[in-house]
Amino acid sequence: MQFKSLMDFVGHTPLVQLQRMVHSETNSVVLAKLEGNNPAGSVKDRPAVNMIKQAELRGEIKPGDTLIEATSGNTGIALAMASALMGYKLKLIMPDNMSMERKASMAAYGAELISVSQQEGMEGARDLAMSLQQSGKGIVLDQFANPDNPLAHYLSTGPEIWQDTYGKVTHFVSAMGTTGTIMGTSMYLKEQNPDIQIVGVQPEDGASIPGIRRWPAEYMPKIYESTRVDRIIDMSQHRAEQTMRQLAKQEGIFGGVSSGGAMAAALEVASETENAVIVTIVCDRGDRYLSTGVYAH
Numbered sequence: 001m002q003f004k005s006l007m008d009f010v011g012h013t014p015l016v017q018l019q020r021m022v023h024s025e026t027n028s029v030v031l032a033k034l035e036g037n038n039p040a041g042s043v044k045d046r047p048a049v050n051m052i053k054q055a056e057l058r059g060e061i062k063p064g065d066t067l068i069e070a071t072s073g074n075t076g077i078a079l080a081m082a083s084a085l086m087g088y089k090l091k092l093i094m095p096d097n098m099s100m101e102r103k104a105s106m107a108a109y110g111a112e113l114i115s116v117s118q119q120e121g122m123e124g125a126r127d128l129a130m131s132l133q134q135s136g137k138g139i140v141l142d143q144f145a146n147p148d149n150p151l152a153h154y155l156s157t158g159p160e161i162w163q164d165t166y167g168k169v170t171h172f173v174s175a176m177g178t179t180g181t182i183m184g185t186s187m188y189l190k191e192q193n194p195d196i197q198i199v200g201v202q203p204e205d206g207a208s209i210p211g212i213r214r215w216p217a218e219y220m221p222k223i224y225e226s227t228r229v230d231r232i233i234d235m236s237q238h239r240a241e242q243t244m245r246q247l248a249k250q251e252g253i254f255g256g257v258s259s260g261g262a263m264a265a266a267l268e269v270a271s272e273t274e275n276a277v278i279v280t281i282v283c284d285r286g287d288r289y290l291s292t293g294v295y296a297h
């Protein structure tokens with residue numbers, strides 16, 4: 001008898017219909033894909049496992065090697081879980097303003113944490129990761145330029161959404177950080193039906209929403225292709241946090257701030273559109289943000 005490993009439970013997350021937050025006058029349906037149900041608690045479990053697995057298959061890495069990654073949180077936790085499971089050492093570089101829960105989770109899996117200042121941000125973290133690789137300290141997986149990131153969503157997230165909506169999905173809404181989720185899912189869904197609308201969500205100028213970014217041109221993830229996104233919605237921090245709290249209180253869905261931003265955009269699309277089936281990603285769980293006070297309002 002063969003039993004399953006933890007890796008077998010990455011993906012196949014629930015897709016649930018909102019019950020109370022969708023305006024009663026619309027006939028559109030809003031569906032939330034609950035990625036917090038992944039083993040390490042976020043959508044990033046998918047690319048973390050796939051980036052290691054594909055690099056192994058190409059002979060670029062082997063168990064016992066040291067991996068390096070710049071992360072704002074969820075990718076780091078997912079890579080820490082995957083590295084523990086698959087036998088790798090891991091150095092994670094992140095801005096020092098990330099939540100205590102995220103840092104503690106990475107350390108619990110055995111990762112070494114290296115901080116850069118809030119001012120240096122993710123750009124500084126990415127630069128330091130490359131510098132450490134050049135110094136022979138390990139191998140950078142580079143979620144921002146690694147095609148195995150969007151490939152994970154092409155192979156899993158997109159097919160799951162298509163299957164679970166019985167091919168009726170009309171809109172896919174996703175917050176954009178590395179952009180791997182929206183790139184890979186868009187690629188798959190557009191192959192099934194080119195009329196499906198792909199909506200990206202980014203922070204408006206001045207907003208600080210964990211996990212999603214408005215990248216300077218020189219740091220735009222190399223995996224990003226603008227032609228795969230039909231519309232971009234700029235999201236305020238207040239609106240993202242307010243919607244996040246509403247999701248918990250009115251729908252019982254406990255997600256993070258970027259999930260609130262994505263859901264606010266999905267509800268906006270629902271209010272504008274007739275007979276739509278709108279899928280959005282609840283990318284992680286809200287307990288990752290409790291120490292920041294965002295749920296204390």
